Amino acid sequence: MQERPHEETNPSLLRKSLITGMGACSAGGIDLRTLWKNTLQGTVTASLEIFPPLQDSLTVYRAPRLHDTSKSRSLLRQADRSVHLALRAADEAWRHAGLEMRKIRPERLGVIIGSARGPVTFQEQSFSSSLNISRRSRASTSLYTAFSSISGIIAKAFQAEGPSFVVSSSCTSGATALHAASGMIQSGLLDAVIVGGVDAPLTPTLLEQYYRTGIFSSCKRPRDALAPFDLNRSGTVLGEGAAFVIVESDASARARNTPILGCLDAISLASHGRHRAGVDHEGLSLQKILRHCLTEAALLPGDIDLLHLHGTGTRLNDLLESQAVALVFGSFKEQPYACATKAITGHTLGAAPLFQLVLTLCAMRDGIIPPLTNTNDLDPACALRFVLTKRQRHSLSKALCLTAGFWGNVASMIVSTSPLAP
Secondary structure (H helix, E strand, O other), X not given: OOOOOOOOOOOOOOOOEEEEEEEEEEOOEOOHHHHHHHHHHOOOOOEEEEEXXXXXXXXXXXXXXXXXXOOOHHHHOOOOHHHHHHXXXXXXXXXXXXXXXXXXXXXXXXXXXXXXOOOHHHHXXXXXXXXXXXXXXXXXXXXXXXXXXXXXXXXXXXXXXXXEEEEOEOEOHHHHHHHHHHHHHXXXXXXXXXXXXXXXXXXXXXXXXXXXXXXXXXXXXXXXXXXXXXXXXXXXXXXXXXXXXXXXXXXXXHXXXXXXXXXXXXXXXXXXXXXXXXXXXXXXXXXXXXXXXXXXXXXXXXXXXXXXXXXXXXXHHHHHHHHHHHHHHOOOOOOOEEEOOHHHHOEXXXXXXXXXXXXXXXXXXXXXXXXXOOOOOEOXXXXXXXXXXXXXXXXXXXXXXXXXXXXHEEEEEEEEOOXXXX
């Protein structure tokens, strides 16, 4: 029998960081409600697009075109696609949390965003223009090509005067942002933080770079191209999108008497330097981050009700994730239920951890385990406790999300619905 970690010897500063609002915008849905509906129904909105530089067509997950009608229209006029997506998701999270400026001091409100590629569309366009000596860059170009343009515009839109910045750690960027925000809440520096993950990587140059790595799905049927843990999976598919949450201190949330969507029990981050393009081929980093996160939360593997896996659809990543889960959580009967949702959103790079988090919170709220879309023939080597066809109802009080990315970055977070003691 495993011995439960002691909270006294494994203190977690993240234990009282609360989530009070959430929002999302992606190919899977222009808002979180639509995304969750499509996740439960297995609705895939990927499309096959032609990219002349590659002399090939690629499946991509492109979010709907956004028509801004807000007071931030002037800010968005020159902003990158990623900013438009971020503002849409952040506004939904803000409204969901019921926040008003008279209820929170501007200097006690921060903005922290994770992004793997930043304002890459605007960067590509401006750098291409700069090579043409007959054209001059605008005076504002240097502002909008910076990663910080994303957090800066969000901060201005919501009148946040606390710390505002963007972090980048490949596909774990969203988790890194969440970790930083929780630390600021627990240190007492802030009362609330607008936390998000966003990437809009569907640009010619970036798609060509990823194409050369060989990680893209070879399937030319958009509906079936991204098939996590399927025996015939052939690679991943990129998607654009943003997912945001409002992280708030328990004191602030209680003072507002606002509903609590979840409590962040632990967030663990790590990296290993042996492989540039992903996790180590033995999957040791995944095993370690899972165990570390459980220890930080003072939990045993059997305490987890749901695993939300990275599930990129690549041969190696899905296999290593499955092996790590089996080694940490035990046999099939001992394991918690598992899900993976990138067949709905596409691989949104640095936004992926936040998409996992908001969809996990939806699952916990409704007591529903979403089905594993596009997996028609589960790989026997990946035989985890997935719901393969129809969604399944199950009481969920604690869930764990696992993410991995380039340069050996790995992240895991545990969220619970358990109310805090008064």
